[in-house]
Structures are given as structure tokens and as C-alpha cells.
Amino acid sequence: KENLLNKYGTILANGEYYSEIKNPNKRFFTMLGTLVGGRICVARAGLGGAKFALTVAIKHALKRRQFNDSVKIQEDLLMDYPSHQLRLTPLVASAYVYHFTLDKMMSLYCDESQPDKRKIETQVAGLKSIITWYANDTIQECREACGGKGYLIENRIADLKGDVDIFTTFEGDNNVLLQLAAKGVLSDFKAEFNSAGFSTVLKLLSSQLSDKLSTINPMYSNKTDKDHLYNPKFHVHALEYRTRRLTYTLAMRIRGYIKKGIPSYQAFLKVQTHLMTLGKAYSAELAYKSFLEHTNTITDPDYKTLFEKIGTLHALYEIRKDASWYLEQGYLGGTKSKAIRQRVERLCTELRPHLNTLIDGFGIPDHLMTAPIAN
CATH class of the missing domain: 1.20.140.10 (Butyryl-CoA Dehydrogenase, subunit A, domain 3)
Known part of the structure; x- marks a missing residue:
């Protein structure tokens, strides 16, 4: 009994179950709320992988020059091609958006004055899904943007793909979490x-x-x-x-x-x-x-x-x-x-x-x- 994980409920001396949270639904969602922290961490880890891949791909593109028709003119940088800008720049913008979003979620989750975590559970369930999918797509785009060198182990993007891929499943499958988020939206209404x-x-x-x-x-x-x-x-x-x-x-x-x-x-x-x-x-x-x-x-x-x-x-x-x-x-x-x-x-x-x-x-x-x- 003394080793029970009983933060929200316990067993009394007479064998009865007791919880400070009287409402069974509220108690259930409060317990589920403990999963929220893990989902934030998984999303942040995936985002970290995307940031690293973007840094490698963009620093490479800011130095790597492509061929030019004229031998008298210096070859163009990869990053000066509009197609290269279009494939990487929006991903950088999204990285910043998701970074500050997850900062806000962590702040809300750690706010002890708000013990009811049902709303943030809905929010984090959806965010974890779209951010980990974003991370996988970004790493793949960065790998391709670096050409064959992006596939070399020494440039780390290949390893990142293996590390981040699982985050779409860790702490809840993304497709299931999206449904959880949607049901939370419906309950809000x-x-x-x-x-x-x-x-x-x-x-x-x-x-x-x-x-x-x-x-x-x-x-x-x-x-x-x-x-x-x-x-x-x-x-x-x-x-x-x-x-x-x-x-x-x-x-x-x-x-x-x-x-x-x-x-x-x-x-x-x-x-x-x-x-x-x-x-x-x-x-x-x-x-x-x-x-x-x-x-x-x-x-x-x-x-x-x-x-x-x-x-x-x-x-x-x-x-x-x-x-x-x-x-x-x-x-x-x-x-x-x-x-x-x-x-x-x-x-x-x-x-x-x-x-x-x-x-x-x-x-x-x-x-x-x-x-x-x-x-």
C-alpha cells in the first residue's frame, strides 16, 4: 500500500477507495493529464531534430555553389535559387511558430494554480501530432536538399530520420491523438x-x-x-x-x-x-x-x-x-x-x-x- 502511485486516489485503512477529486470524470481526466508532459517532451524532441536538420541544410546551401552557364561568373549559391528558398524557408518559419507554442504549453502545464488539465490535454494532443509529422517531413526535405551528402552518416541527417520517426507513435499514435483533440473541441462546444x-x-x-x-x-x-x-x-x-x-x-x-x-x-x-x-x-x-x-x-x-x-x-x-x-x-x-x-x-x-x-x-x-x- 505504501508503494501505490496514489497522488489522486488511495485506499483507506478499512479498504475503501478514496480520492480528493470527487467527480469520477474529472478524476479520470486528471490522471490522464500526467501524459501531457510526455507529449510536450516528444514534440519538443522532434522539433529539436527538425531544427538541427534545417541548420545543416541551410548552412550547406549558404556555401554550396551550383553550376552557371558562364565560366566568367561565379556559380550561384543553392540558397539563391527560388526553388530552394521555397522548400526550406517556410519550414524555418514553422519551427519558430512551434517553438513558442510548445513554450506556452509547458508553461500552462506547469501552472499549479490550474489543476484541471483537460483543456491542455486537448491542445497538446493535437500539437504533438502536427509537430512530430512536421519534424519528419522537414528532416526528409533537408536530406533531399543536401543531395547525396545528406545521406552520409557523418552529416547526421540520416540518423535523425531514424531517431525522430518514432515520435509519431510515442506517447500516443498521432491519428488517435487527433481524434482526441477533435472530441475535446466538440466538448468545448x-x-x-x-x-x-x-x-x-x-x-x-x-x-x-x-x-x-x-x-x-x-x-x-x-x-x-x-x-x-x-x-x-x-x-x-x-x-x-x-x-x-x-x-x-x-x-x-x-x-x-x-x-x-x-x-x-x-x-x-x-x-x-x-x-x-x-x-x-x-x-x-x-x-x-x-x-x-x-x-x-x-x-x-x-x-x-x-x-x-x-x-x-x-x-x-x-x-x-x-x-x-x-x-x-x-x-x-x-x-x-x-x-x-x-x-x-x-x-x-x-x-x-x-x-x-x-x-x-x-x-x-x-x-x-x-x-x-x-x-
């Missing part, structure tokens, strides 16, 4: 999917209608000026709209199945892919908003301008990745979608002079940068 929850569904419907009214306007769907596309209010609105729209349609689908007499368990199985899409959308919105919070605390005008540009690139890159969904919903018109693609490419070029500073900002000690192509 208190959608019970029964007669008592009808008013909540109507509330969701009203928010959906207000979104529709503000976005079906062709002027908005095809607004392409720089001030609009670079405005964080547009980025937040786009990411929030996706989360709310997916939440609304998911709630209505589940409600429809249950009204037909399908058990709730089977109803959730029928919308499983929808759940995962919502989990990704929610996590992308959370990450960007967390980065914005940090950016707003920066006082140095030069640093703030740089971080705003990083945030803009990340947001537009995220919206661009989901362009097909936004086009289907009528949120984006073809003209605006094309303009976003062009702005992403332009931002990559604008950030080219800052890339060395940005990867140095990862803070990787010199004695650990042992990859020959990075030196």
Missing part, C-alpha cells in the same frame, strides 16, 4: 448530440451563418492586396473559420446519425476522417495564435518586424496547404489563392538575407554542429 443539446447546435449554426455572411462576398474572397494578405486578422479569421466550419459540420453529421438510431460509437466511426481533419485545423489555429501572442510581447522594432514576417509566411503557407478546402467552401476565390501562392514565394525571397541569423537563433551549440557540410 458542449454539443451533446441529443435533444438537450439542440440549442447548442443552433448556436453553432448561428456562428456558421455569420461566417458565411462575411465570406461569401466576392470582394473578400478575391481580396489580394498586400495589406490584407499580410494582416494577422485575416490569418486568424481564416484559421478560425476552418475550425468552426469543420466543428459545425461534424456536429451536424453526428447528430444526424444519432437521430437515425445509430449508436454514438458507430456514429463517431462514420466521421473518423472528419474528426482528424478538425484536429489538425484546431491545432494549426492554436499554434498560430500562440505565436502571435509571443510576437506582441517583442519590444525591439527590428525583431518584431522580422517575427511578424515569419508569422505571415507560416500562416499563408498553412492556408495554401489547405487551399482546396478553402476553395470548396468559397472562402477563397481562385485569384486570392493564386495571390497567396505568389506571396509565399515572395516572402521566402524577402527572408533569404535573414536565414543564417534565424537558424543561429535555434541556439544549437557549435560543438554539436559536427556535420561536415554545415561547416
Whole structure:
């Protein structure tokens, strides 16, 4: 008995179970909350691998010169090619966004004044998924960006691929965690999917209608000026709209199945892919908003301008990745979608002079940068 792991519940002298947390559901989620710290650490470890790979790939590209048609002109640096900028620069921007997001999550998790960890469990479940997937994709892109040398053991990227790959499964399979995150979003809306929850569904419907009214306007769907596309209010609105729209349609689908007499368990199985899409959308919105919070605390005008540009690139890159969904919903018109693609490419070029500073900002000690192509 004295060796029980009984922080949240114990056995009394008379053999009865006792817990300070009276509500069984709250007690269950409090115990599950102990997994949150591990998920944050796994996400941070994956992100660390991505940062190292990006540092190797970019330092290599800032020195490695490619062939040029004229023998009289010095060969171009790899990093001066727009295609190379486009494949690596958005990944650097995302690394910064995820770094400060995980810092915030760790701070919230360690806040002892907030013992109920249910909300942060939802947040971290989704973030762990998208960040570890991001880490794997980034390391692979960096490996390819370094050509054959990226495959050599001495340059460490190959080992990183082996080390980081497992993080998509550690502390919970990513596909399962996305569903956990989505169910947490649904519980935030208190959608019970029964007669008592009808008013909540109507509330969701009203928010959906207000979104529709503000976005079906062709002027908005095809607004392409720089001030609009670079405005964080547009980025937040786009990411929030996706989360709310997916939440609304998911709630209505589940409600429809249950009204037909399908058990709730089977109803959730029928919308499983929808759940995962919502989990990704929610996590992308959370990450960007967390980065914005940090950016707003920066006082140095030069640093703030740089971080705003990083945030803009990340947001537009995220919206661009989901362009097909936004086009289907009528949120984006073809003209605006094309303009976003062009702005992403332009931002990559604008950030080219800052890339060395940005990867140095990862803070990787010199004695650990042992990859020959990075030196």
C-alpha cells in the first residue's frame, strides 16, 4: 500500500477507495493529464531534430555553389535559387511558430494554480501530432536538399530520420491523438448530440451563418492586396473559420446519425476522417495564435518586424496547404489563392538575407554542429 502511485486516489485503512477529486470524470481526466508532459517532451524532441536538420541544410546551401552557364561568373549559391528558398524557408518559419507554442504549453502545464488539465490535454494532443509529422517531413526535405551528402552518416541527417520517426507513435499514435483533440473541441462546444443539446447546435449554426455572411462576398474572397494578405486578422479569421466550419459540420453529421438510431460509437466511426481533419485545423489555429501572442510581447522594432514576417509566411503557407478546402467552401476565390501562392514565394525571397541569423537563433551549440557540410 505504501508503494501505490496514489497522488489522486488511495485506499483507506478499512479498504475503501478514496480520492480528493470527487467527480469520477474529472478524476479520470486528471490522471490522464500526467501524459501531457510526455507529449510536450516528444514534440519538443522532434522539433529539436527538425531544427538541427534545417541548420545543416541551410548552412550547406549558404556555401554550396551550383553550376552557371558562364565560366566568367561565379556559380550561384543553392540558397539563391527560388526553388530552394521555397522548400526550406517556410519550414524555418514553422519551427519558430512551434517553438513558442510548445513554450506556452509547458508553461500552462506547469501552472499549479490550474489543476484541471483537460483543456491542455486537448491542445497538446493535437500539437504533438502536427509537430512530430512536421519534424519528419522537414528532416526528409533537408536530406533531399543536401543531395547525396545528406545521406552520409557523418552529416547526421540520416540518423535523425531514424531517431525522430518514432515520435509519431510515442506517447500516443498521432491519428488517435487527433481524434482526441477533435472530441475535446466538440466538448468545448458542449454539443451533446441529443435533444438537450439542440440549442447548442443552433448556436453553432448561428456562428456558421455569420461566417458565411462575411465570406461569401466576392470582394473578400478575391481580396489580394498586400495589406490584407499580410494582416494577422485575416490569418486568424481564416484559421478560425476552418475550425468552426469543420466543428459545425461534424456536429451536424453526428447528430444526424444519432437521430437515425445509430449508436454514438458507430456514429463517431462514420466521421473518423472528419474528426482528424478538425484536429489538425484546431491545432494549426492554436499554434498560430500562440505565436502571435509571443510576437506582441517583442519590444525591439527590428525583431518584431522580422517575427511578424515569419508569422505571415507560416500562416499563408498553412492556408495554401489547405487551399482546396478553402476553395470548396468559397472562402477563397481562385485569384486570392493564386495571390497567396505568389506571396509565399515572395516572402521566402524577402527572408533569404535573414536565414543564417534565424537558424543561429535555434541556439544549437557549435560543438554539436559536427556535420561536415554545415561547416
